[in-house]
Amino acid sequence: xxxxxxxxxxxxxxxxxxxxxxxxxxxxxxxxxxxxxxxxxxxxxxxxxxxxxxxxxxxxxxxxxxxxxxxxxxxxxxxxxxxxxxxxxxxxxxxxxxxxxxxxxxxxxxxxxxxxxxxxxxxxxxxxxxxxxxxxxxxxxxxxxxxxxxxxxxxxxxxxxxxxxxxxxxxxxxxxxxxxxxxxxxxxxxxxxxxxxxxxxxxxxxxxxxxxxxxxxxxxxxxxxxxxxxxxxxxxxxxxxxxxxxxxxxxxxxx
Amino acid sequence: xxxxxxxxxxxxxxxxxxxxxxxxxxxxxxxxxxxxxxxxxxxxxxxxxxxxxxxxxxxxxxxxxxxxxxxxxxxxxxxxxxxxxxxxxxxxxxxxxxxxxxxxxxxxxxxxxxxxxxxxxxxxxxxxxxxxxxxxxxxxxxxxxxxxxx
Ligand SMILES: Cc1cc2nc3c(=O)[nH]c(=O)nc-3n(C[C@H](O)[C@H](O)[C@H](O)COP(=O)(O)OP(=O)(O)OC[C@H]3O[C@@H](n4cnc5c(N)ncnc54)[C@H](O)[C@@H]3O)c2cc1C
Ligand code: FES
Numbered sequence: 001x002x003x004x005x006x007x008x009x010x011x012x013x014x015x016x017x018x019x020x021x022x023x024x025x026x027x028x029x030x031x032x033x034x035x036x037x038x039x040x041x042x043x044x045x046x047x048x049x050x051x052x053x054x055x056x057x058x059x060x061x062x063x064x065x066x067x068x069x070x071x072x073x074x075x076x077x078x079x080x081x082x083x084x085x086x087x088x089x090x091x092x093x094x095x096x097x098x099x100x101x102x103x104x105x106x107x108x109x110x111x112x113x114x115x116x117x118x119x120x121x122x123x124x125x126x127x128x129x130x131x132x133x134x135x136x137x138x139x140x141x142x143x144x145x146x147x148x149x150x151x152x153x154x155x156x157x158x159x160x161x162x163x164x165x166x167x168x169x170x171x172x173x174x175x176x177x178x179x180x181x182x183x184x185x186x187x188x189x190x191x192x193x194x195x196x197x198x199x200x201x202x203x204x205x206x207x208x209x210x211x212x213x214x215x216x217x218x219x220x221x222x223x224x225x226x227x228x229x230x231x232x233x234x235x236x237x238x239x240x241x242x243x244x245x246x247x248x249x250x251x252x253x254x255x
Numbered sequence: 256x257x258x259x260x261x262x263x264x265x266x267x268x269x270x271x272x273x274x275x276x277x278x279x280x281x282x283x284x285x286x287x288x289x290x291x292x293x294x295x296x297x298x299x300x301x302x303x304x305x306x307x308x309x310x311x312x313x314x315x316x317x318x319x320x321x322x323x324x325x326x327x328x329x330x331x332x333x334x335x336x337x338x339x340x341x342x343x344x345x346x347x348x349x350x351x352x353x354x355x356x357x358x359x360x361x362x363x364x365x366x367x368x369x370x371x372x373x374x375x376x377x378x379x380x381x382x383x384x385x386x387x388x389x390x391x392x393x394x395x396x397x398x399x400x401x402x403x404x405x
C-alpha cells in the first residue's frame with residue numbers, strides 16, 4: 001500500500017516457517033534478493049504470522065523493497081532488538097518524526113485493542129501533509145475516543161488545517177501528567193534529543209523516556225559489530241533504549 | 256496543565272497579585288474558525304494567550320496567497336511585536352479552529368512593564384522564552400530533518 005511519494009507498507013506472509021512473535025519496537029532484517037539486507041521495524045503485528053513493514057526508499061535495498069510487487073519472495077530474519085516499554089498503566093506519550101511513526105504504530109494499535117483506561121497521546125511530525133504516514137488511520141483514530149492525535153508539518157499547504165511547526169512545539173504545551181507519563185520517541189536523532197530535553201523540562205523523569213536508535217546493521221544479532229554505538233550494539237541492546245543510556249551517546253558519530 | 260482561571264500556564268510564574276494586574280488589562284474572547292486576528296503591518300495593540308483552539312500565523316506570498324508559517328495553540332502566546340517599536344505586526348494571524356483566548360491590551364501591558372521593573376522583568380522573560388522556543392523550532396525545521404536523503 002502506498003503511503004507517501006517515497007514510502008509503502010508491505011504485508012509479508014510466511015513462505016516457510018512462521019517467525020516467532022514480534023513485539024512493538026523490534027525489527028526484522030529484510031533481504032531483497034541479490035541486492036542486500038537492511039533492518040526494518042515492524043509497523044503492525046497482526047498475530048496471524050504476517051508481518052507489516054513501512055519502508056521509505058532512500059537507497060538501493062530500501063528502493064528494491066519499496067518496489068516489490070505482490071508475490072515477491074523476500075528474505076526475513078527476526079525478531080531482533082529490544083521493544084518499547086509498555087508494562088504499566090502510566091499514560092503514554094508517543095512522539096514520532098517522519099518514518100519514525102512506523103515503529104510506534106504497533107503501540108497505538110495495541111493501546112486501542114486493550115481499551116484500557118491508559119491515556120495515549122500521539123504527536124507526529126512530517127515534512128508536508130503529503131508526507132504524513134497512515135493519514136486515514138490517524139484521522140479515524142482522532143475521530144474516535146481513542147488516542148489524542150496531534151499532527152504537525154514543517155510546511156503547510158492549502159487545505160491543511162492542522163498544525164505547522166516542529167514537534168517540540170505541541171510537545172511543550174500539550175497537557176500531560178509528567179510524573180505519570182512514559183514517553184516513546186522515534187525519529188531523527190536531533191528531533192529525539194530536543195524532544196527529550198523538552199520533556200525533562202516539563203518534569204518527565206529521564207528513565208520514563210525511551211528512544212529508538214538507528215545504526216547500520218549487518219548481522220542483526222550482536223555478532224559483527226557493525227552497529228556499535230559507544231558501549232552498545234544497537235541491534236542487540238537497542239534499538240529501543242532509555243534516555244539515560246542514549247543521552248551521552250547522541251553526539252557520538254557512527255563508529 | 257492549563258489553569259482554568261488565567262486560561263494559560265504562561266503566567267504561572269507570576270504571583271497571584273501580579274497575575275491579576277496583567278489579566279485586568281484584558282478579557283476572554285472567543286472566535287470562530289477563519290477569524291483574522293491581525294494583518295501584516297497593522298498596529299500591534301494586543302496579544303493573545305491562547306486557552307484553546309488554534310491560530311495560523313501567516314504571510315502573504317505573491318500568486319500563492321496567505322501561507323502558514325507556524326501554528327499557535329493552547330497554552331501559547333500569540334503576538335509579540337507589541338513590545339518592540341514600531342509596534343507593527345510582522346505577520347498575520349487567522350484562527351483555524353474555534354478559539355478561546357485571553358486578549359491583553361498591549362499598551363497597558365507596556366506601561367506595566369515600564370513602571371513595575373519586577374513584573375516587567377518576569378513578563379519580558381516569558382516573552383523571551385517564547386521567542387527562544389520559536390527560534391529553536393524554526394531552526395530544527397530549517398534542518399529539514401524528515402527529508403528523504405536520496
Ligand atoms: C532498527 C532499525 C529500524 C529501522 N526501521 C525502518 C523502518 O521501519 N522503515 C524504514 O524505511 N527504514 C527503517 N530503518 C532504516 C533503514 O534500515 C535504512 O533506511 C536502510 O538501511 C537504508 O538502506 P539502503 O540500502 O536502501 O540505502 P543506503 O545505501 O544504506 O543509504 C542511502 C542513503 O540514505 C541515507 N540513509 C540510510 N538510512 C537512512 C535513514 N534511516 N535515515 C536517513 N537517511 C538514511 C544514507 O546515508 C545514504 O545517503 C531502520 C533502521 C534501523 C537501524
Ligand atoms: S549488526 Fe552485527 S553486531 Fe549489530
